[in-house]
Amino acid sequence: MNFGIVIFPPKDVQDAANSYRKRFDPHYSLIPPHLTLREAEPWDPPTLEQAVEHLNAVAEELSPAEVTLNRFSTFYPVANVVYMALENPDPLIRMHEAICRGPLKPRESKYNFTPHLTVAQNIGNDEMHDIYASLRPKPLSLSFRVDRIHLLYQTENGAWTAHQSFMLKSN
Numbered sequence: 001m002n003f004g005i006v007i008f009p010p011k012d013v014q015d016a017a018n019s020y021r022k023r024f025d026p027h028y029s030l031i032p033p034h035l036t037l038r039e040a041e042p043w044d045p046p047t048l049e050q051a052v053e054h055l056n057a058v059a060e061e062l063s064p065a066e067v068t069l070n071r072f073s074t075f076y077p078v079a080n081v082v083y084m085a086l087e088n089p090d091p092l093i094r095m096h097e098a099i100c101r102g103p104l105k106p107r108e109s110k111y112n113f114t115p116h117l118t119v120a121q122n123i124g125n126d127e128m129h130d131i132y133a134s135l136r137p138k139p140l141s142l143s144f145r146v147d148r149i150h151l152l153y154q155t156e157n158g159a160w161t162a163h164q165s166f167m168l169k170s171n
Contacts, residue, residue, distance in 0.1 A: 001042065001043065001153055001154065002040045002041065002042050002043075002153065002154040003040065003041065003042075003043045003048065003051065003151060003152065003153050003154075003163065004036065004038060004039060004040035004041075004151075004152050004154075004160070005036070005037045005038035005055070005099055005149055005150070005151055005152070006034040006035060006036050006037060006149070006150050006152060007034060007035040007037060007092070007095075007146050007148075007149060007150070008032060008033070008034050008150060009033060009034070009035070009117065009142070009144050010144050012142070013033065013069065013117075013142045013144055014032055014033045016142055017033035017084060017117055017119055018032075018033060020082075020119035020120065020135070021033060021118075021119050021120075024082070024119060024120030024121075024123065024131055025118060025119060025120055025121055025122075026121070026122050027118075027121070029159075030158050030159045030160060031152075031159065031160040033117055033118075034117070034150075035092065035115050035116065035117050036115075037092065037095055037096050037099055037115075037149060038096065038099050038100060038104065038106070039106075039109075040152075040154065047103070048163075050103040051103060051104055051151065052151065052164060053103075054099075054102050054103050054104055055099070055149070055151060055164075055166050056166060058098045058099055058166070059148075059149065059166035059167060059168050059169060060169045061098065061169075062094075062095055062098055062168045062169075063168060064145055064146060064147040064168045065091035065092070065095070065145070065146045066091075066143065066144075066145055066146075067086055067087075067088070067091060067092065067143065067144060067145075067146055068086065068087040068088070068141065068142065068143040069084040069085065069086060069087070069117060069140055069141075069142040069143075070085065070086070070087040070140055070141055070142075071084075071085050071087075071136075071140055072084060072085065072119070072132065072135040072136050072138065072140060073085040073116070074128065074132045075114075076125075076128060076129075076132070078111070079121075080120075080121070080122070080123050080124065080125060080127075080128040081118055081120065081121045081128075082118075082119055082120035082121075082128065082131050082132050082135060083116035083117055083118045083119060083120075084116065084117040084119060084140060084142070085116055086115055086116070089114065089115045091146070092115035092146070093113060093115065095146075095149065096113050096115070099149070119135070146168070147167060147168050148165050148166060148167045148168060149165070149166050149168070150162050150164075150165050150166075151163045151164045151165075151166070
């Protein structure tokens, strides 16, 4: 079964993201708007058990963080993805690094971790450029507090659902 680790923003941020995702993201119906902290991968039951134990420990050491999505950006030419970018990604980079150690140390990745909230993906070059050109000048200022992380699993129909949530404890 596939598992991944994400942050779900509050409803107002999800609503803003969904206003774009419903048109430009084929995963719209499979998962709510989120910021990925660890990419999905298949885990067997022992790996899941180790991951839950690790995430409990990580949640004890991580502090909640304030984040702001302040602009639209793209991963072009690496990938045809348009996303809401963070004003300061450092707190989520630290969360990612804390999660991706010990039993969850990832294999080699061909991408640098860039926390973001995807609004368009799996699109052609022309469509990607059109979407980005229309969104880039739009003002964006969506702030929220990250106080928990979520371990998700993928169901047989491709949808994602929460397996467990972990409250961040340190202050």
